[in-house]
Amino acid sequence: MTTTAPPPATPAAAPAPAAAPTGPADRGPRARWRRHRWWLLSVLVLLLVGALIAGIPGNSAYYPLDPRSGSPSGTRAADQLLRQHGISSRTASGTEELSAALGADDTTVVLTYPDELAYRHVAELSALPRGARTRLVLIAPEQPLLNAFAPGVSSSSYSTGSSAALAPDCELPEAVNAGAAALGGPSYEGRPGDTACYPSGGRHTLLSRTRGDQQVVVLGNGDALSNQALDEEGDAALALGLLGAHPHLVWQTLDRTPTAPSGTEDAKDLGDYIPDGWSWGTLQLAVAGLLAAAWRARRLGPVLTERLPAVVRASETTEGRARLYRRAGARGHAAETLCRAARRRTAAALGLPHTTGDPDPAALTEAAAARLGRPAADLQHLLYGPAPADDAALLRLANDLDDMEWQVRQP
Incomplete structure (x- = not known):
């Protein structure tokens, strides 16, 4: 039994030489396909992404909360409603324009981007004498801005979100008339005598401070003033109440906003004069670079740490x-x-x-x-x-x- 086993083994091994001709075949079209299939798939993905991006509409020419913007994040609807109620509205971007607005009487000034102001500009604006019968609305200010315009008001990093409507739970007339509103963002806590509204998480998303005929209103965010949320809950009534208290209204806008007539969004910039072919070519090169970076990043090892060779004194x-x-x-x-x-x-x-x-x-x-x-x-x-x-x-x-x-x- 043990002596007859080896002979059948030699015929079974005989087909092995026949496998040798398959070596050159592996270097044929099938091998090239296996070697280059990832590059071909990358090109197909790039073409698909380019086609999808080509169907995405262009962005608005203005930033969110801009009264000239009709996009969902703009505030053109609230601005037009205020104009229909006899409120004169204009924009201000530079420090000189904001200084003039803060010093004017019977004026509401809305700082939509207060944290974009430089520290020296904040110091200058907070030191200016305010006009009579004025209201300053700060949208999502951080602590340095609160220290300048509303000392004693503290902010919290806790964000309440903006999906659920909150009850006013205060005696501020504008909030009482508006009722529930979809406010969110950071929450605030003030001093005794301040009016805090729309509580959430132990703090409030709206805070009002009145000193004589001057008032400062702090909002956690400006979603209630935007076009997309104006028809929800009491957002429209709250926007009209907060921004329509005085005959004149001034919106802060960023200096980088394109110059265009009020109420239009068809302003052109340098990118509008570049042919579409160049734009899509640049975009495709950028996507290809990102795909190549992701492909090469797989070869990187874990991050290594080592101790410093010397101690740095404090x-x-x-x-x-x-x-x-x-x-x-x-x-x-x-x-x-x-x-x-x-x-x-x-x-x-x-x-x-x-x-x-x-x-x-x-x-x-x-x-x-x-x-x-x-x-x-x-x-x-x-x-x-x-x-x-x-x-x-x-x-x-x-x-x-x-x-x-x-x-x-x-x-």
């Missing part, structure tokens, strides 16, 4: 960052960093809680004023005031903060 890091701030002229950012650190250290020295960020402004200023015997308004201006105008003012601010901290820490 003082050198601080000096280097200070030089960068000075070179960039970011006095406002540097001042806010100094004030924020001083507020937290002072709160710790006074035993105030600040586990979620900055301590409560009113509690901090009152506790520090009681400890130092100084007016609370002086400490409010020191800890939450506008950005310094020059380097000398920034140096004085740093010295004043050091003196205040030293005095607070004295027994």
Whole structure:
């Protein structure tokens, strides 16, 4: 039995030489297809993406919340309704135009992009005397803007979204008349005496502060003013109430907005004069570059970390960052960093809680004023005031903060 097994094995192995001719066949059309099929599939995907993009309509010539824009994110509908009610409306983009608008009487100024203003421009605008019977509407402002135009109002990074309508739950006439509205975005908390509306998550998405005949209104976002949301819930009534309180209305627009007659969106820029073939060719090259980058990125290994060969002292890091701030002229950012650190250290020295960020402004200023015997308004201006105008003012601010901290820490 064991001796007869080897002979059948040799006939079974005989077809092996016949497989040798298949080697050249593998280098024929089938092998070339296997070798180049990924490139062909990439070209087909590129053509498909180009065809899909060709069917997408062009974007609006204006930014969101622009009163000249008829796109879903624009505010032309609200602006036209206000015009029909006898409100004169215009736009302002530069600092000079905004300064004139803030100083005019019987005027509502809407800062649709307040955080686009430079720190020095914010300081200039907040220091200007406001006109009589005016209202300033801030849309989604960050903390530096609140410190300048509404000191004592704190913002939260918690976003409520904008899908569900919120009840006003306040006594502000505009909110009471409007009823439920789809407000969202960041939430805010003010001082005693401020009117807070549309609560969500323990804070409010609309806050109003009135001092005499001047009023500041803070909105979490401007979705309720947009064209797409104006017919939902009480958004239209809220928009008319907030923006139609005075005979004149001024919208802030960005300097990069194309110059076009009011109410039109057919303004042309340089891209309109480039032939379509060049545009699609450039787009295809960009998509091909992205596909090639994604293809090559698969060959990259994991990110490796290694320890630095030398220890960098904290003082050198601080000096280097200070030089960068000075070179960039970011006095406002540097001042806010100094004030924020001083507020937290002072709160710790006074035993105030600040586990979620900055301590409560009113509690901090009152506790520090009681400890130092100084007016609370002086400490409010020191800890939450506008950005310094020059380097000398920034140096004085740093010295004043050091003196205040030293005095607070004295027994």
